[in-house]
Amino acid sequence: MNGEQNFQLPKRKTVLNLLVLCFFLAGISTGSFIIGSTLANAGFRILVYISGVVSLLPLFIFLFYLFQISRSYYGINREGLTIQWGFQKMVVPIQEIEWIRPYDQMGYTIPTPGLSRLGIFSGKIFTSELGDVLFFATRRQDAFLIGTTREVLFLSPADAQTFQKGVQEAVYLGSITPLERKSINLESPVRTIRANLSFYLPLIGGVFLDLALFIVYGFITSQQTAFQVGQVLFEPSSGLIILPTLSSFSSVLSILVGSRLYKEESLRLYAYLVAYSSFLLPVLLGLAILIR
Numbered sequence: 001m002n003g004e005q006n007f008q009l010p011k012r013k014t015v016l017n018l019l020v021l022c023f024f025l026a027g028i029s030t031g032s033f034i035i036g037s038t039l040a041n042a043g044f045r046i047l048v049y050i051s052g053v054v055s056l057l058p059l060f061i062f063l064f065y066l067f068q069i070s071r072s073y074y075g076i077n078r079e080g081l082t083i084q085w086g087f088q089k090m091v092v093p094i095q096e097i098e099w100i101r102p103y104d105q106m107g108y109t110i111p112t113p114g115l116s117r118l119g120i121f122s123g124k125i126f127t128s129e130l131g132d133v134l135f136f137a138t139r140r141q142d143a144f145l146i147g148t149t150r151e152v153l154f155l156s157p158a159d160a161q162t163f164q165k166g167v168q169e170a171v172y173l174g175s176i177t178p179l180e181r182k183s184i185n186l187e188s189p190v191r192t193i194r195a196n197l198s199f200y201l202p203l204i205g206g207v208f209l210d211l212a213l214f215i216v217y218g219f220i221t222s223q224q225t226a227f228q229v230g231q232v233l234f235e236p237s238s239g240l241i242i243l244p245t246l247s248s249f250s251s252v253l254s255i256l257v258g259s260r261l262y263k264e265e266s267l268r269l270y271a272y273l274v275a276y277s278s279f280l281l282p283v284l285l286g287l288a289i290l291i292r
Helices: 012-038 042-070 160-173 189-195 197-223 237-262 265-290
Strands: 005-008 073-077 080-085 088-093 097-102 121-127 131-137 144-148 152-155 227-229 232-234
Touching (some): 005 160, 042 197, 073 160, 080 152, 080 160, 097 160, 144 160, 189 197, 197 265, 227 237
Parallel strands (some): 131 152
Antiparallel strands (some): 080 088, 097 144, 121 131, 144 152, 227 232
């Protein structure tokens, strides 16, 4: 093997799927803002605006995947296997590669990540047969499983035969100056939230309650010129916007500070206090508005 061989991933179908989804979500979001601007009732207007903003969130996620897939490739030389995956790079020293096998020759089916139907095989899954399986691929057809001393890699090079030959040749020749191991954290955000539900649930619930406060504010201002909360009189009622704004600011700050504290085992008690206080604030503000 002379020098490094680079292998592209089959990207056409995946890129097409992502572009269609991005245009669809952009259309929904744009339509929501246009429709919202025509509504006279402020409550319904805010509700439609929120739906437009919510549509933008998956749009940004799919745009990120589109950029990630477009600049991904595999590199092989006698020192190791390099996986360029978007902004990140994984390097496996050649002496850590134990075997390579086409996926369709395995005797059982391996679960794939949730977005695999779109052509995005990205993430980490644990199986009883293989242990941790890391996915860096865009299709199941002609994919390869590469067993290393730490995990199994799921890869899908466009030129499957040449890729397999390159890996086998590199392993056979061996390494002269081994590359330094470099890993990528592919922990799914959904799995992280599910595993730490008692911490993330109040943070997520607080965000949804903040959105509900904005909707309530819209309906109040469209129906009343003045509104009293406790001993405070909001006249005009549009001044009530300060309550959901402060609650939203508190939620964002709680997410940033709480997530930071949660990473430290000794500070997790404080992280829980921050998380549940961010949930209680919109609840108390909502009660103050309803009970007057």
